Amino acid sequence: MRLRIPNAIVERWASDLKRAGLREIGGVLFGEQIAEGDFRIVEATRQRFWGGTVTTFKRRGGAARKEILRLHERTGGNPERFNYLGEWHSHPMAPTVPSCRDETTMYELLADQAGAVNFLLLVIVRLDEEGQVRVGAQTYLGSGHKLSCGVEIEGADHDAMDVAFDEEEEEK
Numbered sequence: 001m002r003l004r005i006p007n008a009i010v011e012r013w014a015s016d017l018k019r020a021g022l023r024e025i026g027g028v029l030f031g032e033q034i035a036e037g038d039f040r041i042v043e044a045t046r047q048r049f050w051g052g053t054v055t056t057f058k059r060r061g062g063a064a065r066k067e068i069l070r071l072h073e074r075t076g077g078n079p080e081r082f083n084y085l086g087e088w089h090s091h092p093m094a095p096t097v098p099s100c101r102d103e104t105t106m107y108e109l110l111a112d113q114a115g116a117v118n119f120l121l122l123v124i125v126r127l128d129e130e131g132q133v134r135v136g137a138q139t140y141l142g143s144g145h146k147l148s149c150g151v152e153i154e155g156a157d158h159d160a161m162d163v164a165f166d167e168e169e170e171e172k
Contacts, residue, residue, distance in 0.1 A: 026089025086121035096136030
């Protein structure tokens, strides 16, 4: 699986992460299918800051559903091309790898879709000590399996890019 993330989204995450400090934040991912197994994030919504903690973020399902419906309307109601891809959230004090709770949540979200989707993505972000955004991504399949997800940042000068990947993600 390949995931393209526009640099503008990464820059917004950097700003949001700085503002949130040690609180987890997150939202939903809405994307475009470029080719089979190749997706681009077109929107990473932000759940209103409800006071997450260092180790927890909880999004409100009703608000997320409304955001997804709004995004469907904005993209012309073409779900084969534009659709809900999954979730994103931060790990302010931990690597950008899913926790056991994260994995359980993703499989629960897949089950809630009642077969409407056969995979969901989880993107985890954090700021490192130098203020660079670190990104990790995992694909969860309806079969109960998971796949690593290659991430490409679009529209950034790769030599000066403020994005790095945690070592655990690079080894996958």
